[in-house]
Amino acid sequence: MIAEILQPDLRLLIDARDWDGLREALEDMDPSDVADLIEKLPVDMEGIVFRLLPSARATAVFSQLELDHQEDLLRSLTSEETLHLVGGMTPDDRVRLLDELPTGVSRRLVMMLPPDKRNDTTALLGYPEDSAGRLMTPHFVALEPQWTVARALRHIRALKEEIETFNVVYVLDEQGRLVRDLRLVALLKASPRQRVGRLEDRALVSVPATMPREELVEQFKKYDRVALPVIDSHGVMLGIITADDVLDVQAEESTEDIHKMGGTQALDEPYLETSFFSILHKRGPWLLLLFLGQSVTASVMGHFEGELASALVLALFVPLIISSGGNSGSQTTSLVIRAMALKELEPGDWWKVMARELSTGLALGAMLGGLGFARIVAWQKLGWTDYGEHYLLVGATVLLSLLGVVLLGTLAGALLPFGLRRLGLDPAAASAPFVATLVDVLGLILYFSVAFFILRGTLL
Amino acid sequence: MIAEILQPDLRLLIDARDWDGLREALEDMDPSDVADLIEKLPVDMEGIVFRLLPSARATAVFSQLELDHQEDLLRSLTSEETLHLVGGMTPDDRVRLLDELPTGVSRRLVMMLPPDKRNDTTALLGYPEDSAGRLMTPHFVALEPQWTVARALRHIRALKEEIETFNVVYVLDEQGRLVRDLRLVALLKASPRQRVGRLEDRALVSVPATMPREELVEQFKKYDRVALPVIDSHGVMLGIITADDVLDVQAEESTEDIHKMGGTQALDEPYLETSFFSILHKRGPWLLLLFLGQSVTASVMGHFEGELASALVLALFVPLIISSGGNSGSQTTSLVIRAMALKELEPGDWWKVMARELSTGLALGAMLGGLGFARIVAWQKLGWTDYGEHYLLVGATVLLSLLGVVLLGTLAGALLPFGLRRLGLDPAAASAPFVATLVDVLGLILYFSVAFFILRGTLL
Numbered sequence: 020m021i022a023e024i025l026q027p028d029l030r031l032l033i034d035a036r037d038w039d040g041l042r043e044a045l046e047d048m049d050p051s052d053v054a055d056l057i058e059k060l061p062v063d064m065e066g067i068v069f070r071l072l073p074s075a076r077a078t079a080v081f082s083q084l085e086l087d088h089q090e091d092l093l094r095s096l097t098s099e100e101t102l103h104l105v106g107g108m109t110p111d112d113r114v115r116l117l118d119e120l121p122t123g124v125s126r127r128l129v130m131m132l133p134p135d136k137r138n139d140t141t142a143l144l145g146y147p148e149d150s151a152g153r154l155m156t157p158h159f160v161a162l163e164p165q166w167t168v169a170r171a172l173r174h175i176r177a178l179k180e181e182i183e184t185f186n187v188v189y190v191l192d193e194q195g196r197l198v199r200d201l202r203l204v205a206l207l208k209a210s211p212r213q214r215v216g217r218l219e220d221r222a223l224v225s226v227p228a229t230m231p232r233e234e235l236v237e238q239f240k241k242y243d244r245v246a247l248p249v250i251d252s253h254g255v256m257l258g259i260i261t262a263d264d265v266l267d268v269q270a271e272e273s274t275e276d277i278h279k280m281g282g283t284q285a286l287d288e289p290y291l292e293t294s295f296f297s298i299l300h301k302r303g304p305w306l307l308l309l310f311l312g313q314s315v316t317a318s319v320m321g322h323f324e325g326e327l328a329s330a331l332v333l334a335l336f337v338p339l340i341i342s343s344g345g346n347s348g349s350q351t352t353s354l355v356i357r358a359m360a361l362k363e364l365e366p367g368d369w370w371k372v373m374a375r376e377l378s379t380g381l382a383l384g385a386m387l388g389g390l391g392f393a394r395i396v397a398w399q400k401l402g403w404t405d406y407g408e409h410y411l412l413v414g415a416t417v418l419l420s421l422l423g424v425v426l427l428g429t430l431a432g433a434l435l436p437f438g439l440r441r442l443g444l445d446p447a448a449a450s451a452p453f454v455a456t457l458v459d460v461l462g463l464i465l466y467f468s469v470a471f472f473i474l475r476g477t478l479l
Numbered sequence: 480m481i482a483e484i485l486q487p488d489l490r491l492l493i494d495a496r497d498w499d500g501l502r503e504a505l506e507d508m509d510p511s512d513v514a515d516l517i518e519k520l521p522v523d524m525e526g527i528v529f530r531l532l533p534s535a536r537a538t539a540v541f542s543q544l545e546l547d548h549q550e551d552l553l554r555s556l557t558s559e560e561t562l563h564l565v566g567g568m569t570p571d572d573r574v575r576l577l578d579e580l581p582t583g584v585s586r587r588l589v590m591m592l593p594p595d596k597r598n599d600t601t602a603l604l605g606y607p608e609d610s611a612g613r614l615m616t617p618h619f620v621a622l623e624p625q626w627t628v629a630r631a632l633r634h635i636r637a638l639k640e641e642i643e644t645f646n647v648v649y650v651l652d653e654q655g656r657l658v659r660d661l662r663l664v665a666l667l668k669a670s671p672r673q674r675v676g677r678l679e680d681r682a683l684v685s686v687p688a689t690m691p692r693e694e695l696v697e698q699f700k701k702y703d704r705v706a707l708p709v710i711d712s713h714g715v716m717l718g719i720i721t722a723d724d725v726l727d728v729q730a731e732e733s734t735e736d737i738h739k740m741g742g743t744q745a746l747d748e749p750y751l752e753t754s755f756f757s758i759l760h761k762r763g764p765w766l767l768l769l770f771l772g773q774s775v776t777a778s779v780m781g782h783f784e785g786e787l788a789s790a791l792v793l794a795l796f797v798p799l800i801i802s803s804g805g806n807s808g809s810q811t812t813s814l815v816i817r818a819m820a821l822k823e824l825e826p827g828d829w830w831k832v833m834a835r836e837l838s839t840g841l842a843l844g845a846m847l848g849g850l851g852f853a854r855i856v857a858w859q860k861l862g863w864t865d866y867g868e869h870y871l872l873v874g875a876t877v878l879l880s881l882l883g884v885v886l887l888g889t890l891a892g893a894l895l896p897f898g899l900r901r902l903g904l905d906p907a908a909a910s911a912p913f914v915a916t917l918v919d920v921l922g923l924i925l926y927f928s929v930a931f932f933i934l935r936g937t938l939l
Contacts, residue, residue: 172667175664175667175668176667176668184705185662185663185664186646186662186663186664186705202645202646203645203646203663203664203667204635204645204646204663207632207635207636207645207663207667208635208636236726236730239723239726240723240726240727240730243723244723245644245646245705245721245722245723261705262705262722262723262726263699263700263703263704263705263722265726266696266699266700266722266725266726266729267700269726269729269730269733270696270700270729270733270821273729273730273733273736273737273817274817274821276733276737277733277736277737277740277813277816277817278813278814278817280737280740280741280813280911281740281809281810281811281812281813281814281911282806282809282810282813282911283810283813283814286814289818289821289823290814290815290817290818290823290824290832291818291823291824291828291831291832291835295835295838295839298835298839299839299842299843302807302810302839302843303842303843303846305810306803306806306807306810306843306846306847307846307847307850309802309803309806310799310803310806310847310850310851313798313799313802313803313806314799314851314854316798316799316802317795317796317798317799317854318864320794320795320796320797320798321795321864324791324795327791327794328791331784331787331788331791331794334780334787334794334797335777335780335781335784336777336780337780337794337797337798338773338776338777338780338797338798338801338919338923339770339773339774339776339777341798341802342769342773342776342801342805342915342916342919343766343769343770343773345802345805345912345915346742346766346769346770346773346912346915346916347762347766349741349742349910349911349912350741350742350743350762350765350766350912351741352741353737353738353740353741353742353743354738354741354743354746354750355750356737357733357734357737357738357750358749358750358751361730361734361749363749363750363751364750364751368751371751372750372751375751375755375758378755379755379758379759379762382755382759382763383759383762383763383766386763386766386767387766387767387770390767390770391770391774394774394777404778404781425766450809451741451742451809451911451912452805452806452809452810452911455802455805455806455915456802456806459798459802463798
């Protein structure tokens, strides 16, 4: 009601450009009424009237505006005013607005928010977890291309705000697109009158906000930079990531891989700070899964119970044979998983790895097989154990089984990580225990099959 | 002979301060004769005469001097002349000289050598492999404390030499001791007339040249620096290490740990670039060692052959039981080794880890044991397998054995890394395969012992 009565007066004040009078008049109005008023103004007037509002009220009024008017207004406001406005909105309102804005503008807005508010919003804006967009900080030094070096240095000297690093400064065009990154020393060494937009320092390297953090680590190593700028798909600079952040990321990535390779879900916190139940929760399910896989061995052994009864000597070498396969598989899988994490192996390299592991597996298998055979013969000859009259055939069974099972281990250890990656899963989950479990089951079948062929007619 | 004849003349030239005449006279002399001459001069004259020599000859003459004269001379020469002299010596001569010099001086000299010569000498000087002293580069910006900020900035602008980073600059006193490190931006923001020795930027952090590289990574993470200065025991600054170097170091450390945890010696080169024989060399010995450990299982099984013959059903669960111990051990050992690498666990924490793993092992063991018991009962009741009339006792044997072996696995996985570290060995060598092998042997003994007590009078 008040608004309706006052509106004609406000019009007069606006027409007369009586800003002081208008400011007083707006002070007593309800935010929604002010919003109504602003929406009825021509676009160029919206910003002017809006700026008359005290900042706390401005936020309230802004929230009441229709989306398209919010956008118009944002365009006509300076960055600092924009920040204040958007920061004051509730997370829901904020996301509603940011969703509507052209991506470049909205992402820049998000990065200008204070950290506590930014985190909610970046998550909602859909940067994938563990992406560059979640790691970056918006506190960098931005320069305008037409500035002289002298002006840029004055600007840097005068900066009071919290800045993540001064080592590298960034030249952005009017749309906020990244034009150039300059080391501070390059600025210092340049002629004071040169335009910063014309300075040449080094090749421009930037990373997209969607880049997964493990690739980020590779970028830092490749370019030996202390900071990398993060941009959106339009080239608009959103923030920076510094080398020391990446050091932490790299350590976390390795921790995850090592935990997974040990056959447990990665702990989120240091070992001693993880609660008993959290540890159980991380370890229990995987141990259970492995147990279920392993329990197939009991069925396999049961299946060959007849052979075992006829040739009990076969039972003696079961642990030795299956664990040899597990060990060689564990070696291969840890080499392959680490090489994948370091980007030394591409998905198309699987056949190269297979070829290598085939020869390695044969060589290592022959070595262990030979040793196993020698052990049986030696123990028999020395009289330490009696493997029966067919000890040479038992030895041959063990030799061939070891050769086969070690080969099986290396091939399974090589292929499983590639297979998992193909399925979109983490190769590190092809941990040594899983390879060992697979090889245990297959190794037992192999062992009894070899025994069946070699010992048929003698022991079996 | 020539020297003896000429020497009186030289004396005259020196007494008359006839440097041009002396320079000509020295040109025709043999380096060893010039060295003799210099050794006979008073200390303050040595440097003067020496400076008359062309630089190539100076090096030759320098090598001929007695050690104490070399030292005297070095003290009276400027750094650049020193560099040239020492760089021109053969590695052996260089080390002989450097060994004699006070440490601070000699290490500074080494760092001034060109990189190719430096590498030999740093190795010889005894920086341990993988220490900060081996990683550092001597190319940093050094400032003198009494310089004004304006002069320091002029100095930096004029620097033409290769510098690793300009982001941080270092104030050294006359003895080369590190007084202060300043970010370039701090210099830029300071008043031009201030003395750099008086500037306050942030706490001074430095690392000793002997610091192992894995600790270096921790320092970078702790202090969030892009570069850290390296000093000797006298506080003399020797070089710097930058964050991107440390990123590589960290990745290499993780690679080593992961390879070792997989039961292989760490590869020095990427997987695909490592030759077949080199791979065999890295994997073979460990696989062999594991095999020898594992072959104890054949003896253990042989020892219990009588029990196996009486109760063949026991053989069926051998793989399941021993691998469950291996899996829980693998989980624990990977958690503990990683926590050690991240310095989350100190040597004195072993009992905390034991306490945790005791309860974790019991809980996980009870879970698997219960499941194993349930499986035996279920298979029996469903008629899928016939475990005989004493199947409940067999189930109880499996239950208790699983409980024991999982506990054994967790405790062995927890203690082995601490034990290895106590012995001065790498905890990562307590890899999953080694824990599994240990637990296989102990687990078998446990299993048959449990069976003996439970099944005595029935199956056994």
